Amino acid sequence: NAGVTQTPKFQVLKTGQSMTLQCAQDMNHEYMSWYRQDPGMGLRLIHYSVGAGITDQGEVPNGYNVSRSTTEDFPLRLLSAAPSQTSVYFCASSRGQGPSQPQHFGDGTRLSIL
Amino acid sequence: AQTVTQSQPEMSVQEAETVTLSCTYDTSESDYYLFWYKQPPSRQMILVIRQEAYKQQNATENRFSVNFQKAAKSFSLKISDSQLGDAAMYFCAYRSEAGNTPLVFGKGTRLSVIA
Numbered sequence: 501n502a503g504v505t506q507t508p509k510f511q512v513l514k515t516g517q518s519m520t521l522q523c524a525q526d527m528n529h530e531y532m533s534w535y536r537q538d539p540g541m542g543l544r545l546i547h548y549s550v551g552a553g554i555t556d557q558g559e560v561p562n563g564y565n566v567s568r569s570t571t572e573d574f575p576l577r578l579l580s581a582a583p584s585q586t587s588v589y590f591c592a593s594s595r596g597q598g599p600s601q602p603q604h605f606g607d608g609t610r611l612s613i614l
Numbered sequence: 615a616q617t618v619t620q621s622q623p624e625m626s627v628q629e630a631e632t633v634t635l636s637c638t639y640d641t642s643e644s645d646y647y648l649f650w651y652k653q654p655p656s657r658q659m660i661l662v663i664r665q666e667a668y669k670q671q672n673a674t675e676n677r678f679s680v681n682f683q684k685a686a687k688s689f690s691l692k693i694s695d696s697q698l699g700d701a702a703m704y705f706c707a708y709r710s711e712a713g714n715t716p717l718v719f720g721k722g723t724r725l726s727v728i729a
Contacts, residue, residue, distance in 0.1 A: 533716055540623070542705060542721040543659075558716060590659065592717075600647055600666065603717060605659035 502526050506591050506606035513581045513613050521576040521609050523591030529604070531594045532574040536560065536587040537608070543590065549574055581613045616641045618708050620720035627696045628728050634681075635691045635723045637706030645711035648682065648689045653703040653722075662704070665689065667711075693725075701727045 507522045525532065533548035535558075545558030549568040563585060565577040574593075578585060589609045594601040617640045627633035639648070650662040665673045665682050672680050677697075681690045693700055706720040 535719075540721055542618075542620075542719040543717075544719070545716045548716050588657065592659075600664070602649075602661050602664065603659075608657045 504591055504593055504604050504606040506589075506609050508609060509607065510610050511612070513578075513611065515581060515583060515613060517581050519578050519581060519611075521578075521589055521591075521611070523574045523576065523606060524572050525574075525591075525593040525604070526572065527593065527595065527604065528571060529593035529595050530571070531601070531603075532568070533558070533592050533603075534564070534566065534574070534576045535590045535592065536585075537590060538587050546576065546589075583613045585611065586613045587611060616643075616646075616708050616710065616718050618706050618718055618720035620704075620706055620723050622723045623721070624724045624726070626726040626728055627693070627700075629696055629698060631696055632692060632694045633696055633725065635693075635704050635706075635725065637689045637691070637720055639687050639689065639706070639708050641687070641708065641710075643710055643712070647709045647711070648680075649707040649709070649717070650678070650680070650689075650691045651705045651707060651719075652700075653705065654699075654701070659705075663691065696727050698727050698729060701725055 504525045534546040535543040547566040549555045591606040592603040594603045646667045648665045652660045663675045677694045703722045705722045707717045
């Protein structure tokens with residue numbers, strides 16, 4: 501049972517490069533989301549999706565794009581990386597939209613922008 | 615918008631002792647859920663305990679329990695008989711009862727366990 505799988509685990513980019521962080525879940529979860537974790541800031545929501553074809557912005561969406569073409573996958577795209585996007589990124593999923601449903605997190609991607 | 619505040623950036627506890635981590639939140643809603651997540655050095659986010667706002671009884675999970683004070687908007691986590699494996703970052707989180715809402719996290723408390 502793989503759960504939520506994020507790839508890659510580590511990545512170094514140069515300013516201006518583009519990149520896609522992959523997130524896949526095998527639990528048939530409807531709800532998926534992306535967070536970034538910065539020191540002293542906790543986890544902040546970037547984008548989320550309540551189902552295939554539906555996405556919405558979170559607290560810090562600027563500089564990131566998402567799409568949800570399938571239930572399983574929810575990639576996060578950085579079109580032109582900036583040093584301010586250096587962070588650890590977490591993907592999470594949960595069954596349905598109910599708030600009582602526990603969120604399952606991936607192991608995170610550590611991204612450094614030089 | 616809802617906010618979650620963890621006022622203790624760092625805490626420490628002796629092995630086998632009890633420690634309480636504080637969390638307060640701000641909301642105008644009456645129905646919501648509160649969570650505590652643990653993040654060990656491995657970076658995984660692990661759900662520790664969950665509390666439904668409509669339940670007056672405090673949630674417990676083995677050595678972990680909460681003190682939920684709805685009127686005071688307080689949700690503290692008590693860890694009893696602390697173990698070395700409890701050392702981690704702990705995040706308090708809020709989620710509205712309303713549909714399609716994400717988790718709102720506090721900034722975390724780093725817990726050290728002293729042998």
